[in-house]
Amino acid sequence: MYAIFRAKGKQFRAVPDAKLRIPTLDAEPGDTVTFDEVLLMEHDGDVRVGTPALDGASVEAEVVGHGRGDKIVVYKMKRRKGYRKKQGHRQGYTEIRIVEIGFPGGKTKKAAKKAEAKEPEPEEPVAEAEAEVAPEAASAAPAVEETAEAGDEAEPDITPAALELAEEHGLDVTEIEGTGKDGRILKSDVDKAIKEQEEG
Numbered sequence: 001m002y003a004i005f006r007a008k009g010k011q012f013r014a015v016p017d018a019k020l021r022i023p024t025l026d027a028e029p030g031d032t033v034t035f036d037e038v039l040l041m042e043h044d045g046d047v048r049v050g051t052p053a054l055d056g057a058s059v060e061a062e063v064v065g066h067g068r069g070d071k072i073v074v075y076k077m078k079r080r081k082g083y084r085k086k087q088g089h090r091q092g093y094t095e096i097r098i099v100e101i102g103f104p105g106g107k108t109k110k111a112a113k114k115a116e117a118k119e120p121e122p123e124e125p126v127a128e129a130e131a132e133v134a135p136e137a138a139s140a141a142p143a144v145e146e147t148a149e150a151g152d153e154a155e156p157d158i159t160p161a162a163l164e165l166a167e168e169h170g171l172d173v174t175e176i177e178g179t180g181k182d183g184r185i186l187k188s189d190v191d192k193a194i195k196e197q198e199e200g
Contacts, residue, residue, distance in 0.1 A: 003101050004040040005059045011039065014059045014098045024092040027063045033096065035059045041101070048104065058102035064095040158185035165190045171197070 003014045008023035027033055038057035041048045048054055068090040076085040158166070158173055162185050166173050169190075176193045178185035 001043045001101065003038050003042070003057070003059055005035045006037040006039060006053075007035050014061075014101060016098055016101060018098050019064065019095060020061075020098070021067075021069075021093040021095050023094070024066060025063065025094040025096075027094070029063050029065045031063045032099070033061055033063060035061070041103070043103070054104050056102070056104040059098065060100040060102065061096040061098050064097050066092065066094050068092050156185060157183065159187060162187040162190045166193075169194050169197070 001016065004011055005014055006012075008025075010023065012020050012022060014020070025033060036053075036058050038054045038059060039050050039052060041054060041057055048057075050057070069092075070090070072089045072091070074087045074089060076087075077083060156173055156176075156178065157180075158176075158178070159180075163173065165187060166176065171190065171193055173185060176185050176189055178189055180186045180189075
């Protein structure tokens, strides 16, 4: 979980309990500051991008302290003019610690977890509805059995090539034993039946 927010014209990546150094803020150590300009947010794989900022999202942080960064030396000169200038600079910063990341809609990370924990479980179907459906299911069961019986009396499962060969030799496909998957009659089974017929 993280959020990208903007502060003092710069963008920062916020992670819970992370410490960041941002441009100097007018706040005392221990104060709590809130950044409302959240540009992007990710939580449990769900990424939300603002246009440019997300409505209702925020980043809450605690001011740890103030300081100054490493010295940067700036040197200037002009040829044949005798101009030389050397100057040092240390940029000030405010160190903050990310306390909370607020979701769009005003929910914080803790509030979102509580809301997920309090989600009601799906209600069980009403007993009366089950009683009404049961007779219909019971009446539908015999129809399924009848269909299965009708399917058993239908022609056996046979490949097109085997069926064509059996018809050419006048064989009854119901008397041929299939060796294929789920008893399917193959061409080799028909060839065997033809040989048995010729030998007989």
